[in-house]
Amino acid sequence: MSNSVNPTPVEETPGYDPSAIEQKWQESWKEAKTNVTDVANAPDPFYALMMFPYPSAEGLHVGNLFAFVGNDIYGRFQRLQGHNVFEPLGYDAFGIHSENYALKVGKHPMDLIPQNIANFRRQLERAGLMVDWTHSLSTTDPDYYRWTQWVFLQLLKQGLAYKKQAAVNWCPSCKTVLANEQVIGGACERCDTPVEQRFLSQWFFRISDYSARLLSNLDKLDWSETTKTAQRNWIGRSEGAELTFAVAGKSNESIRVFTTRPDTVFGATYLVMAPEHPLVPALTNSLYKSAVDQYLTRSAKQDVVARKSNTEKTGVFTGAHAINPATGKNIPIWISDYVLMEYGTGAIMAVPGHDERDFEFAQVFGLPIVRVVVGEGEDPSTQLTEAFTENERGIIVNSGEFDGTTVATAKRDIVTMLEQKGAGKPVVNYRLHDWCISRQRYWGPPIPIIYCDDHGAVPVPEKDLPVVLPYVDDFKPDDSGISPLARHEDWYRVPCPECGKMSRRETDVSDTFLDSAWYFLRYPSVGIDEVAFDAAITKKWLPVDSYIGGNEHAVLHLLYSRFITMVLSDMGIIDFEEPFTRFRAHGLIIRNGAKMSKSKGNVVIPDHYIEKWGADAFRTYLMFLGPFEEGGDFRDASISGVKRFLDRLWASVAVACDSATPDRPADEDVMRKLHQTIQKVGDDIPKLSYNTAVAAMMEYMNALRRGERTPSRAEVEPLVQLVSPFAPHIAEELWEKMGKTGSVFDARWPSYDPGLIAADKIDLVVQINGKTRGKLSVARDIGQDDAVVAALAEDSMAKFLSGEPKKIIFVPGRLL
RNA sequence: GCGGAAGUGGCGGAAUUGGUAGACGCGCUGGACUUAGGAUCCAGUGGAGAAAUCCGUGGGGGUUCGAGUCCCCCCUUUCGCACCA
Numbered sequence: 001m002s003n004s005v006n007p008t009p010v011e012e013t014p015g016y017d018p019s020a021i022e023q024k025w026q027e028s029w030k031e032a033k034t035n036v037t038d039v040a041n042a043p044d045p046f047y048a049l050m051m052f053p054y055p056s057a058e059g060l061h062v063g064n065l066f067a068f069v070g071n072d073i074y075g076r077f078q079r080l081q082g083h084n085v086f087e088p089l090g091y092d093a094f095g096i097h098s099e100n101y102a103l104k105v106g107k108h109p110m111d112l113i114p115q116n117i118a119n120f121r122r123q124l125e126r127a128g129l130m131v132d133w134t135h136s137l138s139t140t141d142p143d144y145y146r147w148t149q150w151v152f153l154q155l156l157k158q159g160l161a162y163k164k165q166a167a168v169n170w171c172p173s174c175k176t177v178l179a180n181e182q183v184i185g186g187a188c189e190r191c192d193t194p195v196e197q198r199f200l201s202q203w204f205f206r207i208s209d210y211s212a213r214l215l216s217n218l219d220k221l222d223w224s225e226t227t228k229t230a231q232r233n234w235i236g237r238s239e240g241a242e243l244t245f246a247v248a249g250k251s252n253e254s255i256r257v258f259t260t261r262p263d264t265v266f267g268a269t270y271l272v273m274a275p276e277h278p279l280v281p282a283l284t285n286s287l288y289k290s291a292v293d294q295y296l297t298r299s300a301k302q303d304v305v306a307r308k309s310n311t312e313k314t315g316v317f318t319g320a321h322a323i324n325p326a327t328g329k330n331i332p333i334w335i336s337d338y339v340l341m342e343y344g345t346g347a348i349m350a351v352p353g354h355d356e357r358d359f360e361f362a363q364v365f366g367l368p369i370v371r372v373v374v375g376e377g378e379d380p381s382t383q384l385t386e387a388f389t390e391n392e393r394g395i396i397v398n399s400g401e402f403d404g405t406t407v408a409t410a411k412r413d414i415v416t417m418l419e420q421k422g423a424g425k426p427v428v429n430y431r432l433h434d435w436c437i438s439r440q441r442y443w444g445p446p447i448p449i450i451y452c453d454d455h456g457a458v459p460v461p462e463k464d465l466p467v468v469l470p471y472v473d474d475f476k477p478d479d480s481g482i483s484p485l486a487r488h489e490d491w492y493r494v495p496c497p498e499c500g501k502m503s504r505r506e507t508d509v510s511d512t513f514l515d516s517a518w519y520f521l522r523y524p525s526v527g528i529d530e531v532a533f534d535a536a537i538t539k540k541w542l543p544v545d546s547y548i549g550g551n552e553h554a555v556l557h558l559l560y561s562r563f564i565t566m567v568l569s570d571m572g573i574i575d576f577e578e579p580f581t582r583f584r585a586h587g588l589i590i591r592n593g594a595k596m597s598k599s600k601g602n603v604v605i606p607d608h609y610i611e612k613w614g615a616d617a618f619r620t621y622l623m624f625l626g627p628f629e630e631g632g633d634f635r636d637a638s639i640s641g642v643k644r645f646l647d648r649l650w651a652s653v654a655v656a657c658d659s660a661t662p663d664r665p666a667d668e669d670v671m672r673k674l675h676q677t678i679q680k681v682g683d684d685i686p687k688l689s690y691n692t693a694v695a696a697m698m699e700y701m702n703a704l705r706r707g708e709r710t711p712s713r714a715e716v717e718p719l720v721q722l723v724s725p726f727a728p729h730i731a732e733e734l735w736e737k738m739g740k741t742g743s744v745f746d747a748r749w750p751s752y753d754p755g756l757i758a759a760d761k762i763d764l765v766v767q768i769n770g771k772t773r774g775k776l777s778v779a780r781d782i783g784q785d786d787a788v789v790a791a792l793a794e795d796s797m798a799k800f801l802s803g804e805p806k807k808i809i810f811v812p813g814r815l816l
Numbered sequence: 817g818c819g820g821a822a823g824u825g826g827c828g829g830a831a832u833u834g835g836u837a838g839a840c841g842c843g844c845u846g847g848a849c850u851u852a853g854g855a856u857c858c859a860g861u862g863g864a865g866a867a868a869u870c871c872g873u874g875g876g877g878g879u880u881c882g883a884g885u886c887c888c889c890c891c892u893u894u895c896g897c898a899c900c901a
Contacts, residue, residue, distance in 0.1 A: 225820090226820060226821070226895095226896095229819075229820060229896095230819095230820080230896065230897090233818095233819065233820090233896080233897065234896095234897085236897095236900065238900075238901085240901080257901080258900095258901065259901060260900095260901065261901080272901095313899085336899095337899090338899045338901095339899080339901075340899075340900070340901090342900085343900045343901075344900075344901065347901095348901050349901085350901090351901090355901065356817090356899090357899055357901075358901085360899095429900080429901090431900055551895085551896090554896090555896085593827090593828095621841095624828090624829095624840085624841070625828065625829085625841095626828070626829065627829085630821090630822090632828070632829080633827085633828055633829090634828095635827080635828065635842075637827095637842055637843075638827090638828065638841060638842050638843095639842095640841090640842075641840085641841040641842060642841080644841090644856095645840095645841090647856095691828095691829075691830085691840085691841095692829095692830070692831095692839085692840080694840075694841090695829090695830070695839065695840035695841075696839090696840080697840095698839095698840055698841075699839070699840065702840090765835070765836050766836095767835075767836085767881075767882065768881090808881095809835095809881055809882080
């Protein structure tokens with residue numbers, strides 16, 4: 001293939017050679033520091049952030065690139081609007097994934113990660129991203145995790161980090177504790193091994209203290225609705241009441257339950273406690289002790305999967321009774337594992353008539369079922385064959401003075417009644433649990449705590465950070481539940497910062513999600529050693545203007561980032577409490593209709609495609625294959641269409657700029673189309689509707705070449721700018737060819753003339769009896785009467801009318 | 817089970833507030849130029865029909881002059897969450 005840059009006539013141009021010009025411009029950008037942002041002095045900052053990748057050994061995945069290119073286009077577009085765009089990119093390189101891979105290939109992650117990062121960097125640069133590499137970071141760099149440890153200390157200072165002995169999810173395969181969020185359907189999210197219960201002392205963050213704010217702030221954010229919904233569901237707000245049931249015969253004991261249906265309290269015929277409930281031993285009647293103990297042992301041993309997949313309800317009677325505060329009757333207290341200690345109070349009032357689970361349990365153990373809600377006009381005495389869970393329109397029955405009221409009013413009134421008795425209060429409950437950040441692993445930032453016999457858990461003084469993760473060879477976790485670092489006495493034996501007495505470091509490392517929960521704060525301040533993030537620079541750049549990332553992080557990563565930001569905001573360290581003003585999730589790329597996977601061998605390796613088609617064509621194709629927020633189907637054959645488009649662009653500019661062809665005045669229709677295209681592309685990019693933007697440019701290209709006409713300069717020049725966010729290299733090259741000085745990205749986005757867009761003549765669609773029968777080319781501002789006359793004059797339309805039209809509907813400029 | 821999203825040609829996908837369904841691209845058909853064509857260019861391309869015309873957006877109802885779009889009932893796919901009281 002020729003790599004000639006000389007313009008050649010359209011008919012004979014086989015296409016342009018991307019490899020030469022892409023390399024040329026990548027070098028040029030580097031040299032001219034085109035993509036380096038002056039973070040300290042930028043007058044009009046715009047922070048275009050994308051989620052940083054985990055630098056896997058396999059290299060950059062096409063899904064990563066899809067996301068990065070999507071962000072890059074947005075960033076480049078903002079730059080063309082005149083903003084100083086900051087587009088950083090780093091690496092999320094700590095964590096189980098890297099560590100497991102290192103174990104698998106028998107290498108040390110500290111050696112492996114730099115190689116992977118170098119490879120990623122090479123691939124990313126080849127893709128022509130507008131990334132400011134002077135502000136890159138890796139979470140594994142001590143200069144970074146020093147500040148991750150600092151963040152931990154800030155939370156500790158605020159009383160938001162605490163240690164507790166807790167039942168935790170233990171993955172026997174990864175040999176580590178998992179956060180609740182990392183357990184998918186009772187199995188480890190990484191290796192699918194069923195999770196077991198273990199008790200370990202762990203560090204937690206009090207994210208649940210922030211539930212209400214994390215929820216209510218969502219309303220103010222410009223995020224995709226699906227992401228907000230996912231967050232709302234995760235936070236899981238439920239409005240209800242906490243009711244107190246006195247224990248019969250033990251006036252000093254009572255059981256608190258949470259319910260969303262206080263209106264059904266008259267139908268509570270028994271109580272159920274979780275097996276782990278602290279009151280279980282005290283309440284168990286000695287006659288029932290052995291049965292209870294047996295049940296407790298069984299459920300403690302049973303792993304989570306088995307417990308959750310129990311098809312039939314199990315349980316055991318404690319022998320004790322509680323007093324229903326509404327009815328005053330004694331009701332039995334049971335224990336069952338269908339009640340979860342983690343949610344609510346770990347105990348429930350069971351209303352078998354109106355809760356499916358309670359109904360099932362009552363059936364198994366023959367407990368009484370009392371009906372307290374009926375549907376409209378229903379007879380309360382009819383036998384229930386299943387729980388009646390109608391909430392909204394139900395009518396209360398068998399509930400004394402509340403009979404006949406609706407569920408909605410009874411919810412309120414019954415709580416008020418119980419509140420007067422001191423037996424209840426309205427409560428809002430959240431599903432969100434505190435965030436366990438301890439990991440009994442090697443590949444993470446050590447938690448900066450020193451345990452002293454005299455002073456307890458002492459934070460490492462900030463001046464002593466970072467607590468450097470030592471290079472150790474035996475980093476493989478074992479079954480002990482203790483971090484690999486605990487095998488290295490020379491590392492963990494340190495003097496207490498308070499008294500100097502020999503003490504022991506915390507040997508757990510922190511969760512990877514902590515690394516990524518604040519990295520966006522660090523980027524602009526990369527290179528500053530004294531603080532995690534510089535106050536003035538942070539004020540200038542944050543919150544992030546645009547954040548793009550995968551849906552798989554729509555819940556946890558975003559929630560944790562919001563939490564950390566809120567905490568820092570409450571401390572007065574930053575002056576905003578939401579980190580990401582705008583967030584959009586990109587879609588997933590599949591391959592020929594199927595998911596990409598290594599086992600299927602259908603993984604798209606970006607390098608091959610970039611080599612064959614060029615980064616510009618590859619980028620543009622990725623954006624063209626489907627809506628950015630939905631992803632799409634990657635089909636090799638379709639790339640040629642995009643390459644053809646770029647070839648035609650190349651050729652069109654070549655002839656338009658050819659000094660041999662005299663410059664022609666621009667064609668009126670083509671110019672109208674051009675301005676329409678400028679408008680369309682400019683509207684589509686902010687909406688991330690990249691596929692239609694590309695289609696619009698192709699359409700314009702077709703108009704430009706229609707009838708073998710020779711395009712003029714004025715017709716092609718703005719198109720080069722429109723294409724530039726998608727295909728930056730060819731745009732720079734053509735910009736230069738057109739005699740422009742400086743980067744095309746330092747020019748301004750072309751503007752359109754609204755007057756030019758509106759044509760004088762329009763096609764008026766004529767429908768008769770709702771069916772389209774033709775169209776009329778008429779003046780834009782034609783009136784109804786003239787339009788009707790014109791339509792009737794056309795035989796092809798008039799023939800569908802049997803007589804005079806009965807009713808005429810006229811939409812000006814559009815339809816008759 | 818709960819919650820979200822989506823069903824449009826051979827394929828990927830377009831369609832402001834209801835107003836020419838199928839933009840754009842792939843593929844396919846024919847033609848031009850060619851020693852050649854998996855290059856390039858031109859024309860065509862939802863289905864049926866010789867044509868007029870009719871039928872077409874998962875299925876069935878409905879609202880409307882007019883429905884891919886709005887309402888009701890189904891079916892399918894897919895992604896989250898899942899004994900959350």
